[in-house]
Amino acid sequence: MSDNKMLFEYLLRLGDNSLILGQRLAEWCGKSPVLEEELALMNVGLDLIGQARLFLSYAGEVEDAGRDEDTLAFHRDAQEWRNLLLVEQPNGDFAKTMARQLFIDCFQYVQFEGLLHSTDKTVSEIAAKSLKEITYHRRHSRDWVIRLGDGTEESHQKMQTAIEELWGFVPEMFDMDNVDNAMLAAGIGVDVAALKDRWDTMINDILAEATLTRPEDTWSVRGSRVGKHSEHLGFLLAEMQFLPRAYPDAKW
Amino acid sequence: MQAQSPSFDKESVRKILEMVKDPEIPVLSIEDMGIVRDVEVGDEDVQIYITPTYSGCPAMDMIATEIETVLALHGYKKITVKTVLSPAWSSDFISERGRKNLEEYGIAPPSGNSKGAMLGIDPVSCPQCKSKNTSVVSEFGSTACKALYKCNDCLEPFDYFKCV
Numbered sequence: 332m333s334d335n336k337m338l339f340e341y342l343l344r345l346g347d348n349s350l351i352l353g354q355r356l357a358e359w360c361g362k363s364p365v366l367e368e369e370l371a372l373m374n375v376g377l378d379l380i381g382q383a384r385l386f387l388s389y390a391g392e393v394e395d396a397g398r399d400e401d402t403l404a405f406h407r408d409a410q411e412w413r414n415l416l417l418v419e420q421p422n423g424d425f426a427k428t429m430a431r432q433l434f435i436d437c438f439q440y441v442q443f444e445g446l447l448h449s450t451d452k453t454v455s456e457i458a459a460k461s462l463k464e465i466t467y468h469r470r471h472s473r474d475w476v477i478r479l480g481d482g483t484e485e486s487h488q489k490m491q492t493a494i495e496e497l498w499g500f501v502p503e504m505f506d507m508d509n510v511d512n513a514m515l516a517a518g519i520g521v522d523v524a525a526l527k528d529r530w531d532t533m534i535n536d537i538l539a540e541a542t543l544t545r546p547e548d549t550w551s552v553r554g555s556r557v558g559k560h561s562e563h564l565g566f567l568l569a570e571m572q573f574l575p576r577a578y579p580d581a582k583w
Numbered sequence: 584m585q586a587q588s589p590s591f592d593k594e595s596v597r598k599i600l601e602m603v604k605d606p607e608i609p610v611l612s613i614e615d616m617g618i619v620r621d622v623e624v625g626d627e628d629v630q631i632y633i634t635p636t637y638s639g640c641p642a643m644d645m646i647a648t649e650i651e652t653v654l655a656l657h658g659y660k661k662i663t664v665k666t667v668l669s670p671a672w673s674s675d676f677i678s679e680r681g682r683k684n685l686e687e688y689g690i691a692p693p694s695g696n697s698k699g700a701m702l703g704i705d706p707v708s709c710p711q712c713k714s715k716n717t718s719v720v721s722e723f724g725s726t727a728c729k730a731l732y733k734c735n736d737c738l739e740p741f742d743y744f745k746c747v
């Protein structure tokens with residue numbers, strides 16, 4: 332792979348994480364438990380979609396093949412997506428949405444903090460912008476995980492179940508493959524494997540405060556870096572991409 | 584409207600930009616909001632550099648269009664609006680006048696500065712009765728830049744401009 336192709340792949344990973352999670356959160360529109368949470372989930376989703384636009388626009392420039400942010404968002408099939416398996420998992424109940432959000436918020440927090448020092452000016456600027464938003468997101472998901480975990484017997488049970496159901500998607504976040512290593516060597520990317528300890532500390536503190544039990548590492552799934560996704564992504568894309576594919580030149 | 588002949592100096596352009604308001608908070612000009620980061624003026628062209636408040640803020644496209652429109656109405660022809668990301672926008676950029684306008688409009692302005700906000704040390708004042716006895720209802724509000732609060736003294740709910 333050429334250097335440019337490596338950077339393109341890396342940018343897709345960053346942008347796709349934000350876009351797919353943003354789309355998932357948008358699915359809560361009209362059916363959140365309370366109005367305030369509906370606003371919160373839509374606001375978080377909006378930030379994520381904004382981040383995705385910045386990364387995918389830049390990816391399009393780097394690729395230099397005439398694909399812009401919209402083409403990348405609406406005209407790629409499931410195997411061409413590079414988002415983590417975690418973010419494409421269905422919303423489930425509110426506890427599961429918050430568990431997924433906490434895992435990714437803490438991950439993006441340490442990842443983007445590292446990207447602040449990227450030698451690629453655009454990457455470091457997007458990271459600086461996004462980190463402010465992510466800090467705010469993390470405060471929100473943390474509050475809910477603690478409130479539900481340390482809440483009623485039922486909310487505690489639902490939060491514990493949610494964490495266990497998503498635990499096996501955690502290891503993939505901290506994998507390093509040839510693209511990650513090349514980006515690290517170029518000073519553009521971060522060593523996510525080295526960030527696992529910080530993520531663990533953050534999560535352990537929150538779980539302890541929430542009176543939740545950290546699950547055992549008994550299972551894990553991976554594959555997103557090479558485009559192997561769970562079946563859920565296809566359904567998400569079918570909904571997200573329908574309009575621009577059915578009406579190719581549709582304009583607002 | 585008859586287009587005047589435009590003045591190619593920064594001050595005149597900045598003055599005109601004060602006419603562009605945030606579409607969701609009409610008492611706040613983009614200048615007071617700290618969205619305009621720089622203005623470059625050539626012999627017959629102007630470049631306006633703006634920065635988004637939040638990555639996904641849907642008002643940015645509209646703001647860019649309004650900048651072009653208002654400058655065109657003042658006779659400028661070659662107008663470029665560019666988005667810059669660095670330094671990342673902070674509510675610390677909001678001017679004193681902007682803060683005063685927000686409060687009069689019923690939105691509590693950011694309390695303290697963005698560094699203190701992370702520690703939660705500055706109490707939020709109710710824009711109606713000025714009481715500091717307020718509590719957060721939701722960290723997120725009607726737009727990306729606001730949170731929802733209520734006053735425990737006068738019991739009014741109110742928007743708080745997030746301090747980030």
